[in-house]
Structure formats: structure tokens, C-alpha cells
Amino acid sequence: MHSASDAPPAFQWDEWYRSVGGRSIQIAEVDEILAEIREHQYPRFTGPVAADRTTFESEASAADALKKKAFALGADEVGVALIEPGDIYQGREVKERFAVVVGQRMRWRKFQQVPSEDSAVESLRVYFTLGEVVIQLAAYIRSLGHACTVEHPIGDSDVLHVPLALKAGFGELGRHGSIIHPRMGPLFRLGSVITDMSLRTDRPIDAGIAAFCDTCKACRIYCPAKAIPDARSPEAGKDHLGNDRYLVDTGRCFPYFAKHKYCSICLPVCVYHHKEWARDFEGFRTKLFPEVDMQDPPPPTDPDAPKHWYPKLKRD
Ligand code: SF4
Ligand code: SF4
Numbered sequence: 001m002h003s004a005s006d007a008p009p010a011f012q013w014d015e016w017y018r019s020v021g022g023r024s025i026q027i028a029e030v031d032e033i034l035a036e037i038r039e040h041q042y043p044r045f046t047g048p049v050a051a052d053r054t055t056f057e058s059e060a061s062a063a064d065a066l067k068k069k070a071f072a073l074g075a076d077e078v079g080v081a082l083i084e085p086g087d088i089y090q091g092r093e094v095k096e097r098f099a100v101v102v103g104q105r106m107r108w109r110k111f112q113q114v115p116s117e118d119s120a121v122e123s124l125r126v127y128f129t130l131g132e133v134v135i136q137l138a139a140y141i142r143s144l145g146h147a148c149t150v151e152h153p154i155g156d157s158d159v160l161h162v163p164l165a166l167k168a169g170f171g172e173l174g175r176h177g178s179i180i181h182p183r184m185g186p187l188f189r190l191g192s193v194i195t196d197m198s199l200r201t202d203r204p205i206d207a208g209i210a211a212f213c214d215t216c217k218a219c220r221i222y223c224p225a226k227a228i229p230d231a232r233s234p235e236a237g238k239d240h241l242g243n244d245r246y247l248v249d250t251g252r253c254f255p256y257f258a259k260h261k262y263c264s265i266c267l268p269v270c271v272y273h274h275k276e277w278a279r280d281f282e283g284f285r286t287k288l289f290p291e292v293d294m295q296d297p298p299p300p301t302d303p304d305a306p307k308h309w310y311p312k313l314k315r316d
Contacts (some may be wrong), residue, residue, distance in 0.1 A: 013156070032194070050145045064200075075104060077103035081201055086298065099168070101165045119264050130190065139197055153189050166179060169204055212272055233246070
């Protein structure tokens with residue numbers, strides 16, 4: 001079993017909401033999708049492992065087979081990373097060595113106004129559809145004779161999707177704390193399936209995105225909670241390129257996020273390769289830049305309230 005004393009505690013949505021006076025987002029469609037995930041996806045996280053094990057020529061061909069399957073199931077990006085102790089939440093047990101990280105894009109046309117019911121529902125919609133991809137990918141891995149575990153995108157996972165996705169080559173960490181993918185920008189969600197099936201791992205990329213963030217401050221300017229920093233913080237640890245990380249103040253972000261439809265302003269205003277990903281998809285006419293509704297922020301949470309973080313990403 002892997003574990004790490006410096007790993008963050010598991011993500012506790014209920015505790016987070018309690019720390020800001022409760023969950024005040026009331027959107028019927030969001031609640032319906034949450035119920036679907038709980039009632040129809042959680043029971044399908046496990047299943048029988050085939051007694052006969054399929055053999056592959058190499059770790060590379062095994063990884064290729066899983067990626068091909070994930071794309072066929074609806075993934076927009078897939079990569080493989082080795083799971084290290086810092087990728088596992090405190091108190092969780094993970095025996096598996098590899099994470100197959102899967103990403104699915106959110107539709108730009110639903111982020112034309114932020115925050116909005118449209119953007120909130122789109123986030124949940126992708127939690128559901130991406131949940132289907134990881135559940136069915138896990139069933140495929142079991143059919144090949146390998147045990148595996150579903151790490152659903154909704155948040156209650158054993159592993160930290162973001163550092164695993166960075167190692168799996170998804171992109172670079174933006175100033176706003178989310179990964180920016182060279183083609184999908186920041187508008188996508190992550191889930192994983194973890195397994196001991198031997199797989200070739202992917203490599204992190206350096207596409208110049210982190211360097212771009214050092215001169216661009218669009219997300220910081222539009223963040224109504226002033227949670228996005230001006231400078232990188234040496235105490236926040238390193239990203240996979242060895243840069244000091246930008247440390248988003250979750251004590252300021254979360255109270256706003258919890259009261260304003262999951263906020264999400266920092267994602268669609270992100271300008272990295274904006275013209276590439278913020279365009280019409282499937283023939284829909286969209287604006288290039290969203291309408292942004294910025295309200296006064298609620299008071300920041302107590303510094304001792306639960307925070308979400310993850311440790312140093314670059315391992316020497
Ligand atoms: S979600 Fe909203 S409050 Fe949080 S960092 Fe992004 S813009 Fe700021
Ligand atoms: S808006 Fe600019 S600074 Fe912020 S994450 Fe995007 S590219 Fe980086």
C-alpha cells in the first residue's frame with residue numbers, strides 16, 4: 001500500500017459546505033444529476049474480474065488498447081501515470097500502481113455567461129458522462145483479467161486527479177489552479193481508473209503554458225473573490241516543470257463558489273489559446289468571451305477551515 005504523510009486529507013464536500021454556512025446552490029437539474037450519480041453509478045464501481053487474463057505484446061500496446069477503448073467510450077483525452085505516495089489522499093489505501101487518467105471537455109457554449117445555471121449544470125453533466133466513461137473503462141479492464149478501481153470525477157476519490165493528469169501529459173497548471181490543455185483549454189473534467197495492469201506511462205509536457213501565465217493575469221482580474229495570486233509561492237511546492245506553484249486561496253474561492261452556482265469564472269475567461277478552444281462546437285454560434293457577473297464576495301473562511309491542496313509535484 002502506498003501512503004504519504006504530506007498528502008492532503010480526502011476531499012470532503014459536506015465539510016467544505018458546512019464551513020461556509022451550508023450549500024446554497026438550489027438547481028433542480030444539478031440535484032437530479034447528483035442523485036443519478038449516487039443511485040446509478042456508485043453501485044457499478046465494482047464487478048467480476050475475468051478468470052482468463054489477456055496478454056499484450058508490451059506495456060505500450062496494453063496502454064494503447066486502454067486508450068483506444070476510452071476514446072471509443074467518449075473520452076477527449078487519456079493518459080497513463082505512475083501513482084506515487086503524494087498522489088493519494090491521507091487515510092486512503094491504494095494498492096494499484098498505475099492511473100489511467102481520462103478527461104472530457106465541457107461545452108464552451110454553456111459557459112457563455114458565468115456564473116449561471118447553464119455552467120453549473122454543464123459541470124455536473126460532465127461529471128456524469130465522464131463517470132460513465134471510467135465505469136465502462138473499468139469493466140473493460142476487468143474483462144481483460146485485471147482488477148481495477150474507479151476513481152469518479154465527482155470528488156470523493158482516493159487519488160488526486162490533477163497531479164496524475166499533469167504527469168500523464170494533459171497540460172500545465174494555470175495561474176487559476178486548473179490544468180490548461182493545449183487544445184481543450186481549461187474547460188474539461190478529470191476522472192481515473194487505477195490498476196496494477198502493467199502499462200507504459202506518458203510524460204508531462206512543456207507547451208509554454210506556465211510561462212504564458214506569468215505575463216497574463218486575466219483570471220486574477222476577473223476573480224470576484226480575489227483568490228488568484230499575483231505571484232508564484234515558493235511554499236506551495238513545485239509544478240511538474242520545477243516552477244514554484246501559484247497558490248489559489250481556497251478560503252476565499254470556496255465561499256464564493258458555494259454561493260454563486262460553482263462560480264467557474266476563472267475557466268472561460270482564461271485566454272490561453274482562447275481562439276482555439278472558445279469557438280463554435282457542433283455548429284453552435286457562440287461569443288468569444290463570456291458575460292461575467294461579479295458580485296461582492298462573502299467573507300473568507302477561517303484560516304483553519306478545511307482547505308484543498310496537493311503536494312509538490314516534481315519528485316527529485
Ligand atoms: S472559481 Fe470563482 S472565486 Fe474561485 S478562483 Fe475561480 S473565479 Fe475565483
Ligand atoms: S487567464 Fe491567463 S493567467 Fe489565468 S490561467 Fe489563463 S492563461 Fe494563465
